[in-house]
């Protein structure tokens with residue numbers, strides 16, 4: 258918002274976070290964010306505070322509060338409602354409160370009642386940003402959705418003004434009711450998760466028939482109705498959004514008495530989790546009883562590349578399970594080691610892929626960082642004890658790895674011994 262020319266104050270209950278942001282230090286790895294942050298801070302348009310009263314005087318108040326998964330699977334809305342209650346004394350009549358948080362359908366109307374009691378208005382304006390591409394997705398989104406109270410053209414005008422530079426590109430901007438705007442976000446994530454699990458279900462078929470999952474995805478993706486994006490088979494989806502959003506969606510649909518409408522999402526999740534089982538199974542099959550005490554090099558810990566986020570990371574899950582089976586797991590990641598160390602202290606960490614692979618009995622690629630795709634298979638052959646690699650993300654050039662002398666196993670390609678007669 259500051260880069261668009263607005264004066265912005267970012268408020269967090271965590272004072273230390275506000276202090277480090279004021280120094281231009283981003284609390285997580287996001288390409289381009291430190292530069293943009295420093296630019297905003299240096300321009301004087303962007304400040305941070307731990308004091309909610311600094312919201313007073315703003316015309317627009319963004320709610321960007323986390324809605325983590327609660328113990329039942331439903332979203333935990335306590336942080337969001339606390340923030341709204343704390344903000345309200347500083348909201349003036351005529352202000353606009355903008356909800357960015359991902360919420361179960363029905364929450365925006367409840368918050369609107371609170372906001373309207375102060376003479377202000379609410380717009381539910383979900384974000385669709387991807388980690389690693391957050392700045393691009395925020396400043397050049399592919400659509401903008403404003404959920405408003407019926408007839409609230411004033412708030413629409415305020416947001417159009419706020420986003421005028423973004424809207425210049427002609428990107429679609431849709432005005433809906435609150436429920437539609439809330440559903441767009443969770444429905445989009447449910448669709449994306451379903452697409453990934455669809456191709457991973459095909460991967461299970463490919464593994465027993467000898468079909469090649471990447472070629473299958475390439476051919477399917479040529480159909481513009483299907484499209485190639487989000488058809489990368491492998492270890493499946495994780496992170497802070499897709500897994501929790503589909504569980505929250507199931508929980509909310511059940512509350513509304515329409516649980517059956519999204520019961521297929523349980524299958525989507527089951528397929529997703531089976532891919533992790535498969536990765537562990539491939540290692541077990543390769544090493545047999547030698548797994549206990551064997552050195553397994555794990556390349557990648559983040560839930561996806563260009564992120565240091567390890568929340569619900571499939572890579573962490575696989576690493577933890579291999580360690581629990583008795584393997585000595587030696588892992589690396591370009592950015593996620595600090596975060597991973599806090600949740601899987603039982604594994605060993607190395608700064609580089611080369612160090613992690615030294616003496617390895619098997620190498621497992623679990624996050625498709627560019628660094629790993631660019632590894633020179635002939636050059637690293639002598640590092641390992643046994644040149645076997647499991648490509649958990651279908652990201653390696655298997656022909657060149659095989660040509661260099663590696664045994665390459667992939668999620669979504671057959672292991673010859675496992676082929677069934679077709």
Ligand code: UDX
Nearest residue numbers: 384385386387388487488489493494495496498560561
């Ligand atoms: C997602 C949505 O894409 C975004 O629109 C929403 O706002 C937040 O949730 P993000 O969590 O950053 O964004 O990651 P995304 O790029 O969607 O990937 C999610 C997971 O799916 C990752 O674990 C990734 O490795 C996996 N994935 C993605 C696949 O396994 N195959 C694919 O083809 C694409």
